[in-house]
Amino acid sequence: MAPAPGDREARREDVSQAVWQVLADKGFGGLTLRAVATAMGASTGLLMHYFPTKRALVAHALDLLEKRTAARPRREPPAAGLAALRAALLDILPLAPGDVARNRIWVSSWDLALADDDLGADQGARYERLRSSLLRHLETARDLGELPPAADPGRLAATVVAFTHGLVVQALFDPARFPEDVQTSLLDDFLASIAEPLPARGP
Amino acid sequence: MAPAPGDREARREDVSQAVWQVLADKGFGGLTLRAVATAMGASTGLLMHYFPTKRALVAHALDLLEKRTAARPRREPPAAGLAALRAALLDILPLAPGDVARNRIWVSSWDLALADDDLGADQGARYERLRSSLLRHLETARDLGELPPAADPGRLAATVVAFTHGLVVQALFDPARFPEDVQTSLLDDFLASIAEPLPARGP
Numbered sequence: 001m002a003p004a005p006g007d008r009e010a011r012r013e014d015v016s017q018a019v020w021q022v023l024a025d026k027g028f029g030g031l032t033l034r035a036v037a038t039a040m041g042a043s044t045g046l047l048m049h050y051f052p053t054k055r056a057l058v059a060h061a062l063d064l065l066e067k068r069t070a071a072r073p074r075r076e077p078p079a080a081g082l083a084a085l086r087a088a089l090l091d092i093l094p095l096a097p098g099d100v101a102r103n104r105i106w107v108s109s110w111d112l113a114l115a116d117d118d119l120g121a122d123q124g125a126r127y128e129r130l131r132s133s134l135l136r137h138l139e140t141a142r143d144l145g146e147l148p149p150a151a152d153p154g155r156l157a158a159t160v161v162a163f164t165h166g167l168v169v170q171a172l173f174d175p176a177r178f179p180e181d182v183q184t185s186l187l188d189d190f191l192a193s194i195a196e197p198l199p200a201r202g203p
Numbered sequence: 204m205a206p207a208p209g210d211r212e213a214r215r216e217d218v219s220q221a222v223w224q225v226l227a228d229k230g231f232g233g234l235t236l237r238a239v240a241t242a243m244g245a246s247t248g249l250l251m252h253y254f255p256t257k258r259a260l261v262a263h264a265l266d267l268l269e270k271r272t273a274a275r276p277r278r279e280p281p282a283a284g285l286a287a288l289r290a291a292l293l294d295i296l297p298l299a300p301g302d303v304a305r306n307r308i309w310v311s312s313w314d315l316a317l318a319d320d321d322l323g324a325d326q327g328a329r330y331e332r333l334r335s336s337l338l339r340h341l342e343t344a345r346d347l348g349e350l351p352p353a354a355d356p357g358r359l360a361a362t363v364v365a366f367t368h369g370l371v372v373q374a375l376f377d378p379a380r381f382p383e384d385v386q387t388s389l390l391d392d393f394l395a396s397i398a399e400p401l402p403a404r405g406p
Contacts, residue, residue, distance in 0.1 A: 025318065026318045027314040027315075027317055027318045028232065028314060029231065029232050029314045029315055029318060030318050104317050107313050107314070107317060108313070108314040108317055108318075110310050110311070110313070110314070110372065111230040111231060111232045111310070111311040111313070111314035111315075112230075112232055112314075113376070114230055114307050114310060114311055114375060114376075115228065115229045115230045115232060115233050115311075120376060123376045124376040124377040124380075127373055127376055127377060128377070128380075155388075155389060155392065158370070158373060158381075158389060159366065159370075159389055159392065159393055161369060161373060162365070162366050162367075162368075162369030162370040162372075162373060162389070163362065163365050163366045163369055164365075164369065165365075165368075165369040165372055165373075166364060166365030166366055166367065166368040166369030166370075166372075167361070167362075167365040167369075169313065169365075169368055169369075170330055170361060170364060170365060170368075172317060173316070173317075173323060173326045173327040173330055174327040174330060174331070177327075177331075178361075185358075186358060186361060186362055186365070189358065189362065190362055193396045193397055194396055
């Protein structure tokens with residue numbers, strides 16, 4: 001007897017959860033049908049029903065990463081300008097365990113994306129979208145007088161993304177050295193350095 | 204007849220060159236005996252003589268990456284302080300083709316390192332060494348009065364590494380948007396933001 005539609009949906013969710021677990025533990029380099037089957041206590045044969053090829057499994061994993069990133073809980077966007085920028089960047093950093101898993105999987109995906117022209121172009125476009133979404137906050141910040149008048153929001157967007165993703169990578173490899181409060185205060189210092197004239201050298 | 208020692212050495216160099224080529228094209232995810240054999244026009248059997256296991260091949264690749272990074276040509280270190288810091292960061296960025304390959308391979312290695320506790324600890328220690336080497340320049344910069352008196356060189360070292368590696372990743376995925384002059388000027392703007400009091404807002 002074929003499973004009821006509700007069962008099929010539940011099983012599909014189990015499969016996605018197992019794929020996520022394998023990615024968080026082993027990255028794309030460790031993503032195999034066998035590893036997913038083990039993670040969900042199922043047979044490799046069952047998994048082949050969902051993923052007839054390795055390529056199909058990888059495509060599902062990338063799609064899952066995209067969807068879970070888009071659907072992740074986010075901070076209420078406060079006001080606008082630099083405060084909104086700060087909230088958007090805190091939503092990226094690996095502060096809580098779920099954020100750590102998501103970031104680990106993203107960093108892991110870069111190996112795949114660097115080796116494949118199409119995936120590399122997708123990742124390049126994803127960076128462009130991220131810079132554009134932050135640009136909005138930087139332009140507002142400039143209009144609000146939160147940035148020096150000579151600041152270039154377009155260039156700053158690339159700098160802000162660079163700082164944030166470089167902090168992600170360091171924090172993933174050394175969580176003890178970069179707990180939540182350290183990441184947050186490094187971000188605040190960085191935002192202060194692009195925003196405010198520093199105090200004059202004294203005394 | 205066994206090959207002469209000189210031949211063996213030359214062959215070993217060929218193998219390393221082929222491993223490097225595979226890593227630059229396909230990353231650690233694409234590093235297989237077969238791919239290395241194809242890159243050097245040799246048989247998989249010959250390669251198994253050098254690398255009896257996949258683990259041995261990966262260990263050789265990581266060792267090669269470490270050695271080629273240490274041996275890469277560097278800029279003459281100019282003076283000290285922020286000028287020396289700038290030179291050290293330019294030596295990291297993917298400005299010339301050889302730098303691009305090296306950075307691609309490093310970013311690719313993170314997938315592996317995130318999935319393996321020992322390799323992850325190695326990468327964490329590598330970051331600690333990088334921050335320490337830059338800290339020296341930041342402390343000198345502070346002593347020379349190039350940084351605001353309240354600046355914390357230890358925290359700044361993490362920020363500088365974050366900015367630099369985040370720029371590396373963006374540039375790898377979008378080289379047309381981040382050619383050498385753009386990377387360099389973003390670095391210069393970033394260094395100016397940590398160094399100098401910005402001009403007062405006005406008028």
